[in-house]
Amino acid sequence: MSGANSVKSDKPGLLTQLAFGIGGMAEGVKNNGFDYFLLFFYSQILGVPAPMVFLALMLALVVDAMSDPIVGYWSDNLRTRFGRRHPFMYAAIVPVAVSYFLTWNPPAGMSADSLFLWLLALTIAVRLSFTFYEVPSNALVPELTPSYDTRTSLMSFRYFFAWIGGLSIQIFLLFFLLKPSETNPSGYFHLPGWHLYGQVAAVVIFLAAALSTLGTHARIPFLKEPPAKRGLTLRRVFSEIFETISNRSFRALFLATLFGLIATGVSATLNQYINGYFWGFTTTQTAGLTMAVYISAVLALAIAPVAGKVLGKKRGALIVGFLAFTIAPAPVFARLLGLMPPNGSDALYQIVLTITIFDLALIIATQMLMGSMVADIVEDSEVQTGRRSEGIFYAGISFIRKLSQAGGVFVATSVLTMAGIQEGARPDQVTSDSLTALGWGYAVTLLTVWMLMILCVSFYRISRESHENNLAALAARELAEPNP
The missing domain is CATH 1.20.1250 (Growth Hormone; Chain: A;)
Structure with a gap:
C-alpha cells in the first residue's frame, strides 16, 4: 500500500x-x-x-x-x-x-x-x-x-467483550x-x-x-x-507454514498457551468442587462470585494497556501473570495451613470474593497482553522470511487452544480421583481427608502449570525497541524495492 x-x-x-x-x-x-x-x-x-x-x-x-x-x-x-x-x-x-x-x-x-x-x-x-x-x-x-501500544488496546477490547459476552x-x-x-x-x-x-x-x-x-x-x-502470485504446490505450502511457525517467539507463546489452557481447564473443571465442597459456599454465593467477573473484566481493560505501555508487553505479562498465578491458589494454601476463617462465615466469603475479583482481573489482563504479543511476531517473522503470515500465527494459537482443552479436564479428573471424591457425593459426604487432598491437588497443580506458562513467556524475544527496529527494517526494504 x-x-x-x-x-x-x-x-x-x-x-x-x-x-x-x-x-x-x-x-x-x-x-x-x-x-x-x-x-x-x-x-x-x-x-x-x-x-x-x-x-x-x-x-x-x-x-x-x-x-x-x-x-x-x-x-x-x-x-x-x-x-x-x-x-x-x-x-x-x-x-x-x-x-x-x-x-x-x-x-x-x-x-x-x-x-x-x-x-x-x-x-x-x-x-x-x-x-x-x-x-x-x-x-x-x-x-x-x-503501533506497539494500539495493538494492546485492540486485544484488550477483544478479550473484554469475549468475557462480558x-x-x-x-x-x-x-x-x-x-x-x-x-x-x-x-x-x-x-x-x-x-x-x-x-x-x-x-x-x-x-x-x-x-x-x-x-x-x-x-x-x-x-x-x-x-504476497505476489507464485506457483503454490502442496510441498511449498507446508514448507512455508513450517518456516513461519519456527519463529522463536511464536514457539514461546505457543507453549505458553498450551500450559495456560491446561490450567484454565483445571480451574474451570474443579471450580464447583472448590466453591461447593472445599469452601462450602451456597449456590447463591457462587452466583455472586460469577457476577463479580464483570468487575474483573472492567479492571483488566484498564490494567493491560497501562502495563503494556509502562512495562512493555513481555515484562508486563510476566509481572502481572506472576502476581495473578500466585494469588489464585493462595487462599487454598492458607486454608490448608489453618490461616482462613471457618466455612460458613461471612469473613471467608468476603475474602474469597475480593481475591477473586482482583486475581481474575490480573489473569484477563495477562491474556490481553499475550494476545497482543502475537501481533508483534508478524513483523519479526516478515524480516526473517520476507512474508507476512498473520493468519498462520493466529491459526497456530487457535489450533493449540482447541487441542489442549481436553488436557485440563484430564488433569482435573486425576486430581478428583486422587482425592477420592466419588461421583454423586454431596458436600456433607466428603471426608476432611478428601477435601485436604483436593485442596493440595488443586493449588499445587495450578501453581505448577501456571509457572510453566510464565517460564515459556520468558523466552519471548520481542520488545518495544526490537519491534520498532523490525518496522524500520521493513520500511527500508520497501524503499529499496523497485516500484512496480
Whole structure:
C-alpha cells in the first residue's frame, strides 16, 4: 500500500477498535456454551449417553483444529477487492449463527443415535464456520496498526467483550430461561428455555460478528496486500507454514498457551468442587462470585494497556501473570495451613470474593497482553522470511487452544480421583481427608502449570525497541524495492 495509507492505518479510531473488540463477543458466547453446557444439555437433558456426546465433541474438535492452519494460510494469500480477511468473515456470519441455533434446537423425537449424528454434524459446522470467522478476524490486529501500544488496546477490547459476552449469556440462561417448577425444581430440565437460549445466543453471535466485520470494513484499503502470485504446490505450502511457525517467539507463546489452557481447564473443571465442597459456599454465593467477573473484566481493560505501555508487553505479562498465578491458589494454601476463617462465615466469603475479583482481573489482563504479543511476531517473522503470515500465527494459537482443552479436564479428573471424591457425593459426604487432598491437588497443580506458562513467556524475544527496529527494517526494504 502507499505511504499515506500506511500512516492512516497506524491510527484506527476508537469506533474501529470497539468494532474489532465486539467481534470477541461472538467467540465468548460460543465458547461459553460449548465449554460449560453442551455436554450437559445433550447427555442430561436430551438423554444421549455421555460417552457418545464426548466422542462427538472430540471428533468435531479435531476436525476444527486441523482446519485452522488451512484457513490461516488461505487468508494470508487470498486476493480479492475486499482484501484478504473480510471475505472469510462475511461468508461465516450466517452459517455460524444458523448452525449454533440448530445445535440447541434438534428436531423433536430423535433417538439417541440420531441425536449423536445431529450433534456431530452441527458441532463440526459451528466450529468450521467459526474458524472462517475467528482466524481472519484476529489476524486483523497486526494489519489494523503497527503501533506497539494500539495493538494492546485492540486485544484488550477483544478479550473484554469475549468475557462480558460469555458471562452475560450464561447469567441470562441460568437466571431467566431455566425456570424451576414443581416437577423440575432445579430448572435445568425446562427444555423450552434451552431452545430459547439457542435462539438468543445465535442472534448475539450474528450481531457481534456482523458489527465487527462491517465496523472494520472501511479499513480494507489500508490493510496489507497479499504476497505476489507464485506457483503454490502442496510441498511449498507446508514448507512455508513450517518456516513461519519456527519463529522463536511464536514457539514461546505457543507453549505458553498450551500450559495456560491446561490450567484454565483445571480451574474451570474443579471450580464447583472448590466453591461447593472445599469452601462450602451456597449456590447463591457462587452466583455472586460469577457476577463479580464483570468487575474483573472492567479492571483488566484498564490494567493491560497501562502495563503494556509502562512495562512493555513481555515484562508486563510476566509481572502481572506472576502476581495473578500466585494469588489464585493462595487462599487454598492458607486454608490448608489453618490461616482462613471457618466455612460458613461471612469473613471467608468476603475474602474469597475480593481475591477473586482482583486475581481474575490480573489473569484477563495477562491474556490481553499475550494476545497482543502475537501481533508483534508478524513483523519479526516478515524480516526473517520476507512474508507476512498473520493468519498462520493466529491459526497456530487457535489450533493449540482447541487441542489442549481436553488436557485440563484430564488433569482435573486425576486430581478428583486422587482425592477420592466419588461421583454423586454431596458436600456433607466428603471426608476432611478428601477435601485436604483436593485442596493440595488443586493449588499445587495450578501453581505448577501456571509457572510453566510464565517460564515459556520468558523466552519471548520481542520488545518495544526490537519491534520498532523490525518496522524500520521493513520500511527500508520497501524503499529499496523497485516500484512496480
